[in-house]
Amino acid sequence: MAESTKNRVIEIRAGLSQALGAAQAALERALDARKAAEARYRRIVAAAAARRRKLAAARDERIHEIESWHDTELSALAGAAAGAADRAAPGAAGEPWHSWEPTPLERAAELRVGRLMLPEAPLPPPVRNERPAAADRHTDDGEHWTGGAWAGAPGEVTDAWAGPDSEPPESVPAPVADDSPPVTPALVRLLDHGHIVVEGDQRLGDDVVAGLLLRALGTSTAGQVRIIGYDPEHLGGGLAGFAPLAPAGVLTFVGPGGLDKLLDELVGHVRRINETVLAGEYTSLRELHAATKRRPEPWRVAVLLGGGDLSRHERSQLDRLLRTGAACGVHLVIRGQAVEPGPGIEFVVAAPGDDARVDSAGALPVRLDHGPTPTLVTATCRQIAEAVAAGPAPVALDSLLPEAGAEWRESSATELTAPLGDSPQGPRVHVTLSDYPPHALIAGPSGTGKTNFIYAWMGALAARYSPDELAFYLLDFKEGVSFARFAPGRRDPSWLPHVRLVGVNVNTDREFGLALLRFLSGELKRRADAAKQYEVTNLAELRAEDPEGSWPRILAVVDEFQVLLSGRDSVSAEAVDLLEDLARRGRSQGIHLILASQDVSGIEALWGRPALVAQFSLRIALPRARRVLAETNAAADSLPRYHAVVNADSGATEANRVVRVPAAGDREQWSALQHRLWRRRPPEVGPPRLFDGDVIPKLADSPDFRQLRASASPAAPIALLGETIDVAARSARTVLRRAPGRNLAVLGTRVDEACAILATAGRSLAAQFPPDGARFSVVCLDQDARAAAEALHARIPDCGWYDMENVDWLLEDAAAEATAAWPADRPHFILIYAADALPGGKEAAEQLRTVLRQGPERRLHVLGWWRGAGLLRDSLGGHASRTDPIGAWVALDVHGSELSPYYPGQGAPNWYPRPWRALHFDRSVHRGAEVIIPYGTS
Numbered sequence: 043m044a045e046s047t048k049n050r051v052i053e054i055r056a057g058l059s060q061a062l063g064a065a066q067a068a069l070e071r072a073l074d075a076r077k078a079a080e081a082r083y084r085r086i087v088a089a090a091a092a093r094r095r096k097l098a099a100a101r102d103e104r105i106h107e108i109e110s111w112h113d114t115e116l117s118a119l120a121g122a123a124a125g126a127a128d129r130a131a132p133g134a135a136g137e138p139w140h141s142w143e144p145t146p147l148e149r150a151a152e153l154r155v156g157r158l159m160l161p162e163a164p165l166p167p168p169v170r171n172e173r174p175a176a177a178d179r180h181t182d183d184g185e186h187w188t189g190g191a192w193a194g195a196p197g198e199v200t201d202a203w204a205g206p207d208s209e210p211p212e213s214v215p216a217p218v219a220d221d222s223p224p225v226t227p228a229l230v231r232l233l234d235h236g237h238i239v240v241e242g243d244q245r246l247g248d249d250v251v252a253g254l255l256l257r258a259l260g261t262s263t264a265g266q267v268r269i270i271g272y273d274p275e276h277l278g279g280g281l282a283g284f285a286p287l288a289p290a291g292v293l294t295f296v297g298p299g300g301l302d303k304l305l306d307e308l309v310g311h312v313r314r315i316n317e318t319v320l321a322g323e324y325t326s327l328r329e330l331h332a333a334t335k336r337r338p339e340p341w342r343v344a345v346l347l348g349g350g351d352l353s354r355h356e357r358s359q360l361d362r363l364l365r366t367g368a369a370c371g372v373h374l375v376i377r378g379q380a381v382e383p384g385p386g387i388e389f390v391v392a393a394p395g396d397d398a399r400v401d402s403a404g405a406l407p408v409r410l411d412h413g414p415t416p417t418l419v420t421a422t423c424r425q426i427a428e429a430v431a432a433g434p435a436p437v438a439l440d441s442l443l444p445e446a447g448a449e450w451r452e453s454s455a456t457e458l459t460a461p462l463g464d465s466p467q468g469p470r471v472h473v474t475l476s477d478y479p480p481h482a483l484i485a486g487p488s489g490t491g492k493t494n495f496i497y498a499w500m501g502a503l504a505a506r507y508s509p510d511e512l513a514f515y516l517l518d519f520k521e522g523v524s525f526a527r528f529a530p531g532r533r534d535p536s537w538l539p540h541v542r543l544v545g546v547n548v549n550t551d552r553e554f555g556l557a558l559l560r561f562l563s564g565e566l567k568r569r570a571d572a573a574k575q576y577e578v579t580n581l582a583e584l585r586a587e588d589p590e591g592s593w594p595r596i597l598a599v600v601d602e603f604q605v606l607l608s609g610r611d612s613v614s615a616e617a618v619d620l621l622e623d624l625a626r627r628g629r630s631q632g633i634h635l636i637l638a639s640q641d642v643s644g645i646e647a648l649w650g651r652p653a654l655v656a657q658f659s660l661r662i663a664l665p666r667a668r669r670v671l672a673e674t675n676a677a678a679d680s681l682p683r684y685h686a687v688v689n690a691d692s693g694a695t696e697a698n699r700v701v702r703v704p705a706a707g708d709r710e711q712w713s714a715l716q717h718r719l720w721r722r723r724p725p726e727v728g729p730p731r732l733f734d735g736d737v738i739p740k741l742a743d744s745p746d747f748r749q750l751r752a753s754a755s756p757a758a759p760i761a762l763l764g765e766t767i768d769v770a771a772r773s774a775r776t777v778l779r780r781a782p783g784r785n786l787a788v789l790g791t792r793v794d795e796a797c798a799i800l801a802t803a804g805r806s807l808a809a810q811f812p813p814d815g816a817r818f819s820v821v822c823l824d825q826d827a828r829a830a831a832e833a834l835h836a837r838i839p840d841c842g843w844y845d846m847e848n849v850d851w852l853l854e855d856a857a858a859e860a861t862a863a864w865p866a867d868r869p870h871f872i873l874i875y876a877a878d879a880l881p882g883g884k885e886a887a888e889q890l891r892t893v894l895r896q897g898p899e900r901r902l903h904v905l906g907w908w909r910g911a912g913l914l915r916d917s918l919g920g921h922a923s924r925t926d927p928i929g930a931w932v933a934l935d936v937h938g939s940e941l942s943p944y945y946p947g948q949g950a951p952n953w954y955p956r957p958w959r960a961l962h963f964d965r966s967v968h969r970g971a972e973v974i975i976p977y978g979t980s
């Protein structure tokens with residue numbers, strides 16, 4: 043091989059080896075670079091994953107925070123909205139139909155028509171431990187998760203490779219179901235606020251109207267919402283379910299063509315209410331109600347369903363009502379008429395699903411409620427109609443009273459004024475008694491509330507005027523004890539401090555009525571004398587001149603007064619005279635009479651006495667009372683229950699004022715007032731005198747008996763006999779002084795009463811003497827009276843006892859005593875039970891006559907019981923004998939005609955016997971006989 047070739051080979055080899063070395067080095071460098079690049083790549087990937095995890099965690103945390111804040115806020119807002127809705131629409135105003143029932147509310151509420159579709163507050167997210175599946179998922183906010191990264195999530199490393207190591211977000215908000223029921227009702231305002239126009243879907247609109255009406259009815263007191271339906275296309279069919287309201291007058295239908303008249307009428311109501319009810323004092327009925335708690339006018343809701351084009355007049359009336367009706371409680375619910383938006387007008391657009399709208403809810407979707415079921419509508423309407431037919435609920439007595447603590451502030455110097463209740467038009471009705479009108483006549487058939495009316499009037503007066511200003515004298519001729527509540531009783535020791543006298547169960551004791559009139563007559567005289575002395579003419583002037591004097595106005599109330607005037611006897615004759623005088627002259631002296639009667643004949647009894655009836659210019663008629671107002675005034679015929687016509691001008695129709703009378707009969711309410719006033723009574727005001735004709739008085743309770751004291755030798759011993767029927771509790775008495783005729787005869791067959799009278803006489807006489815100061819002898823000649831005679835005998839110390847066996851001794855002794863020449867050293871009282879049964883024939887009879895004739899002058903007095911007026915006559919010596927030895931007598935079941943011999947110069951006394959009553963006459967003091975009540979044994 044040539045050198046050159048060798049060299050070339052060597053060169054090539056060297057070159058190749060060099061190249062190989064270089065390549066080797068380059069490869070090594072490249073491998074190093076690759077290694078470094080790979081290491082860097084791994085670092086970047088790891089950093090990216092770590093960063094992404096961190097960011098995802100931060101994002102999740104933030105999302106979670108935002109979501110929980112959102113949830114809390116949303117639930118708080120939803121809760122607040124629901125709470126506000128509940129408050130605005132409580133009870134029947136907002137309750138869903140399935141649990142709905144009427145709940146009358148204090149004031150008008152907003153009414154629910156459906157639900158507001160508010161954005162829903164999601165449920166709290168559950169903590170997720172599982173990875174979500176790799177499949178696509180939709181979150182509730184519409185984001186799209188692809189299994190590796192959140193599409194469109196901000197700040198995400200979206201360009202990074204999502205290797206198998208990459209993690210999905212730890213927690214994902216759970217999708218929330220969107221079908222939980224919304225809780226916020228959609229409300230509209232109708233009553234006391236405005237009008238509602240329903241548009242849109244016909245059937246759903248009908249449901250809205252029915253729902254609104256039912257809710258309006260159910261949230262108010264029965265009868266306070268009146269509906270007037272105008273439905274010319276379906277002739278009322280649109281309101282068919284409400285038909286049960288029609289008979290009670292709560293729903294009226296206006297026929298086609300009647301719109302004109304209906305709108306005119308409603309405008310008329312608005313004008314009237316503005317003029318007479320709001321009367322410039324309030325701007326709306328709502329304001330009046332807030333200030334006074336009274337709602338004198340019903341809400342009138344006119345439902346206008348279709349009806350085509352309106353005439354110009356109708357349109358302008360409708361516009362007027364839309365502007366001014368709501369303030370006066372006149373509201374319109376309109377369908378099928380174009381109405382311009384305006385203040386207070388709510389538009390409801392009916393549509394299915396969530397497409398309905400309520401104007402005041404803005405753009406919020408509304409889902410309307412279904413209408414109430416026909417059964418619910420008719421049942422509710424029937425219930426309301428029944429409640430209306432049953433009449434309004436009673437008003438409480440408290441509504442007539444001043445605030446507690448503000449009592450007794452009025453002066454009665456010129457008048458007595460008190461409210462009696464509200465008129466249906468709203469204003470209070472006040473009634474005044476003064477110089478004109480001075481006296482009142484009240485009439486009402488039984489059960490119409492006459493007694494209640496009197497209570498209410500008395501309560502309103504008694505709360506305003508103190509007992510210094512006003513005094514009551516009360517008399518009830520009806521059977522029962524209606525006025526007894528004003529006097530202390532066993533159950534309640536309080537009394538009405540103004541009441542000076544209460545007479546109950548006096549229907550057979552007309553004398554008590556007479557006694558009251560006599561007493562008032564005496565008081566009239568006292569006032570007239572004082573007026574003369576001060577040279578004044580009426581009570582106001584007298585009080586001004588004599589400020590220290592006690593001059594209360596007097597109110598004398600006589601219920602069923604006709605009993606007093608019935609009968610043509612001396613009682614009614616005198617009663618009429620006294621009444622006439624009191625009615626005529628009492629007015630200026632502050633004495634007022636209130637006569638009440640349930641009986642038309644009672645009122646008619648007065649018509650025959652025009653002078654008397656003319657004085658009673660205040661006339662009060664309860665429902666169906668006849669003839670108490672003027673002849674042509676029939677206002678009482680149509681009065682609802684618990685109402686009265688008050689007329690202060692003798693019944694002239696234009697002076698009628700209708701008043702709704704509060705319930706004052708309730709014992710509890712009355713007692714609360716009475717106790718309040720009783721606790722305030724001045725210390726000098728004692729309880730009233732209670733005269734109860736059904737109660738037998740007791741001698742031990744008699745003030746006259748209690749005052750009797752023993753004295754050594756009373757010149758005029760008093761024999762008490764029984765209680766007089768009088769304004770003051772007085773005992774009838776006869777004085778047994780030393781004078782001819784001072785004997786007492788008790789006449790009649792009624793043993794118990796005769797014995798009671800003798801016992802009273804004996805005990806009261808004995809009470810006036812010290813031991814041995816007088817001699818008492820009891821003679822019992824009738825077995826039936828023995829127990830009573832023995833009881834008396836036992837009560838009187840050292841009393842002699844005589845009967846059939848030994849009465850002759852007593853008579854002989856007494857006759858001698860009566861004719862003796864020497865003066866008696868002490869009085870001797872002989873009490874004889876059944877003196878007509880005296881044994882011993884003529885001789886004994888003669889002795890008795892001697893004692894009767896001559897005894898009294900020698901202080902020997904007979905108190906004898908004869909079982910008949912004729913038998914006494916026999917004892918006195920027969921028909922022709924004189925009766926003057928009997929100076930005093932008490933007759934029981936003896937007719938007046940039989941008493942004429944003992945009733946000198948006056949014919950026969952007017953006496954019809956009645957149980958436990960007696961007629962007493964004492965010729966030394968009486969002009970006429972008086973009725974007395976024997977004391978019961980005690």
Ligand SMILES: Nc1ncnc2c1ncn2[C@@H]1O[C@H](COP(=O)(O)OP(=O)(O)OP(=O)(O)O)[C@@H](O)[C@H]1O
Nearest residue numbers: 436487488489490491492493494684703704705707
């Ligand atoms: N304004 C009223 N509000 C509520 N209840 C009333 C009212 N007026 C009367 N009543 C009730 O009606 C009933 C009859 O009333 P009241 O006794 O006053 O009638 P009256 O006309 O006096 O009847 P009578 O003469 O038969 O006693 C009573 O139960 C009473 O409580």
